[in-house]
Amino acid sequence: MSAMDTTHDAAPAARKARGALDAGVRARLRGDLAFRVLMLALSFIAIVPLGLILVYIIVRGASSINWQFLTELPKPIGESGGGISNAIVGTFILIAIASVISIPLGMLAGIFLSEQSKSRLGTVARLSVETLMGIPSIVLGIVAYSWLVRPLGHFSAISGGVALSMIMLPVITLATEETLLMIPVTLREAALALGASYPATILRIIVPSGMSGLVTGILLAVARGAGETAPLLFTAFGSPFMAVNISKPMESLPHTIFYYATSPYPEWQSLAWGASFVLLVVILALNIVTKLVTSRWKIQY
Amino acid sequence: MEDPVLNPVVPTPTIESQGVAPAAEPGIILEARNLVAGFDGKDVVKNVSLGVPAGRITAVMGPSGCGKTTFMRCINRMHELASNAHVHGQVLLDGEDVYRLNPILLRRRIGMVFQRPNPFPTMSIYDNVVAGYNLNGARMPRVERDRIVEETLRRVALWDEVKVSLYRRGTFLSGGQQQRLCIARAMAMKPEIILLDEPTSALDPKATAAIEELVVSLKGVVTIIQVTHNIPQAARISDFTAFIHLGELVEFGPTRTLFTVPKDKRTEEYLSGKFG
Numbered sequence: 001m002s003a004m005d006t007t008h009d010a011a012p013a014a015r016k017a018r019g020a021l022d023a024g025v026r027a028r029l030r031g032d033l034a035f036r037v038l039m040l041a042l043s044f045i046a047i048v049p050l051g052l053i054l055v056y057i058i059v060r061g062a063s064s065i066n067w068q069f070l071t072e073l074p075k076p077i078g079e080s081g082g083g084i085s086n087a088i089v090g091t092f093i094l095i096a097i098a099s100v101i102s103i104p105l106g107m108l109a110g111i112f113l114s115e116q117s118k119s120r121l122g123t124v125a126r127l128s129v130e131t132l133m134g135i136p137s138i139v140l141g142i143v144a145y146s147w148l149v150r151p152l153g154h155f156s157a158i159s160g161g162v163a164l165s166m167i168m169l170p171v172i173t174l175a176t177e178e179t180l181l182m183i184p185v186t187l188r189e190a191a192l193a194l195g196a197s198y199p200a201t202i203l204r205i206i207v208p209s210g211m212s213g214l215v216t217g218i219l220l221a222v223a224r225g226a227g228e229t230a231p232l233l234f235t236a237f238g239s240p241f242m243a244v245n246i247s248k249p250m251e252s253l254p255h256t257i258f259y260y261a262t263s264p265y266p267e268w269q270s271l272a273w274g275a276s277f278v279l280l281v282v283i284l285a286l287n288i289v290t291k292l293v294t295s296r297w298k299i300q301y
Numbered sequence: 302m303e304d305p306v307l308n309p310v311v312p313t314p315t316i317e318s319q320g321v322a323p324a325a326e327p328g329i330i331l332e333a334r335n336l337v338a339g340f341d342g343k344d345v346v347k348n349v350s351l352g353v354p355a356g357r358i359t360a361v362m363g364p365s366g367c368g369k370t371t372f373m374r375c376i377n378r379m380h381e382l383a384s385n386a387h388v389h390g391q392v393l394l395d396g397e398d399v400y401r402l403n404p405i406l407l408r409r410r411i412g413m414v415f416q417r418p419n420p421f422p423t424m425s426i427y428d429n430v431v432a433g434y435n436l437n438g439a440r441m442p443r444v445e446r447d448r449i450v451e452e453t454l455r456r457v458a459l460w461d462e463v464k465v466s467l468y469r470r471g472t473f474l475s476g477g478q479q480q481r482l483c484i485a486r487a488m489a490m491k492p493e494i495i496l497l498d499e500p501t502s503a504l505d506p507k508a509t510a511a512i513e514e515l516v517v518s519l520k521g522v523v524t525i526i527q528v529t530h531n532i533p534q535a536a537r538i539s540d541f542t543a544f545i546h547l548g549e550l551v552e553f554g555p556t557r558t559l560f561t562v563p564k565d566k567r568t569e570e571y572l573s574g575k576f577g
Contacts, residue, residue: 186419190483193379194490195409196436204436208423 054280061277064270070278074240074256077265084275086242087256090157091226091282093244094236094252097161098225102168103218109169110176110217111202117177126177133170140166141231149235157243157250160236167228168221175217179210212297216290223286227279229254253279330355330524331376331494336390338368338375339548340383345371347548348390353494353541358516358525360539360556362532364576368548369528373496376526377411378404394493409433412487412495412523417503418479420471420486427467429482430454433490449489456522457485457515477508481515488523495519497527501534513538532572536560544568 068083075082109125116122144163149155183206191201207214229252232238237249238259253275260272329352339345345368353359361369374380375388378399392399399407420429428435430450450467454460459481463474471482480500487495497516501509516525517538529535535542536556543553544567552559552568563569570576 184419186415186417187421189379189382189413189415190419190421190486191432191436192382193377193408193413193415194433194436194486195405195407196433197405200436200438205421205423209421211423 057273057276057280060270060273061275061280064274065277069271069274073242074271077268080267082267082271084251084253084256084271084278086239087251087253087275088278090236090239090243090251091253091279093157093246093250094160094164094232095222095226097158097246098164098168099218099222101162101165102172102221105165106169106172106217106221107176107214109173111180111207113173113177114180115202117181129170129173132166133174136230137163137167137228138230138233141233141235144231145234152247155235155237155249157236157246157248160232160250160252161246163231163235164225164228167231168225171221171224172217175220176210176214179213179217180206182213183209212294215293215297219286219290219293223283223290226286227254227283229258233258253282327354327357329353330395331526332391332393333372333375334391334393336372336375336388336392338371338380338386338388338390340387341385342387345548346375346545349545349548349550351543351550351553353524353526355524356521357540358520358527358538359541359543360535361526361528361543361545362530362535363545364571365530367545369530369545370498372545373498373526373528376494377408377413377496379408379413409437409490410493412490412492414480414483414487414495414497414500416499418476418483420474420479420482422470422472424471425468426463426471426474426482429471430485430489432486453485453489456488456519457481458511458518459485475508477504477511480504480508480512484512484515484519488519492523494524494526497525499528499530501529501531509534544571546571 068081070083070088071085072081072083073086074084109129113122113126113129117126141163143166144159148159148162152159187205187209188201191205192198196205232252232255236252236255238255239249239251243250256275257272257279260268260275263269331353333349333351336346336349337344347368349372361373363369371380376392376399380386380388381404388400394402394407394410420426421432424432427450430453431446434441434446434449451460451464454463459478462478463482466473471479474482480503484495484497484500500516501512504512513534516527519525520540527535527539539556541554542556542559544551544559544563544565546567552563552565554564559568560572563572
């Protein structure tokens, strides 16, 4: 310390200059702190309502969850109890129909976009997919209605599945494209240089290398489709019975919530809370699985 | 002088290969005739004519951006994969014009190893070695596959290091091991020619020495064309050297002659470090 002091005494001008510098640094540190506090405060404001929603659904919904709730059909007004098994089964069937349509189509379109992004068809295709992504889900419901419900003359699960597939399709396509564009070009060259055909290179090298990203995109699309209500209102419609025939109307969790929550009966309203809770758990589970897939199946190049 | 890059533990093939006596002149396996190639209408390779001797190591050297990699990618028709690429002239493999062959079949006869090791990340070491067969849908009994894997890995001196971990991912290996795995992947197809595109540029000196030793040991088994901008490396391992500058073939000849008595002034300047 004494050596340092001597230096200071020896050069008062330098010390003064350093003092000015210190003041500048202190001001910047204060600025840093203020920004940090502001950031924390704003993120807190953003997170609190989300947390409250979750807590509210859990508090109101968890109380109506029991074995009977998950396995029984809804009861007529006046009778207590009853469950939402038809809606749980219905949601799974609707998602299955939508997945069968949208996963192959979406992945193929995504592969095409990643391969031919600069071609004219590629440009048009990407614009279409991005537009489809932005179309309100109720409009897609009307499209499915005019394509299937009107010609067939009645509501059906298949029309609901088609409506959901139009919601899932762009999510899968864009996720596939983005994933495949991140695969290093050297892998493709390695495969082609071995005499692999173009399809073999794409399907056996490029796609497997991006598998975690592809699965993530599919799961996110499923989570999105599982929560849609609007397009189901005039396609799958809803049914108080256990329906497994896909040409007949079918219940779904979002529709159950919509239907029961807007009813005047407290029993039904509590069923709606329970159904919300189930839907929340399903979507939460999908998101957690997505995170696990992304971290576990991560491929290093 | 102990620098492993300059003095690797390689059985330097000075006497026998750089040929006091290329006693029997090796036949020409690959010949480029007036080859012109480039991108967007701009020529990168300008009228290169060159005959590659069979079973020997031919180095293609030159400063960065001189067109040596493009030249090599014309040989196995990887160059034309870029949509803005063009190529004229002929490349003859055993007298057949490669531009008349099916590129897929051609690439099974001419293997390639890249600058950075690129084993397939989804495949085990085992599957990487036989990837060429699997990707081409070849059906063969398990024993046959096992035999190819062991034989090829022994050939690239990787067997002892990986025999206990054949079913682990190839990407777990070190950079040098990965590159040897990539050479094994190319060699497993029993190609006539193997193209090495600066295979040691991403490796440390020790791994570089191992690759050089391996390349020299492959001589006779396969014809090797190696691109490099590492002058000492070309001198150490190759039998013949082509010097390319600004897309033109400046000089081509036995490595020893080219390095000791270059005919062209540009070769001499490049070798003495005046440019590049």
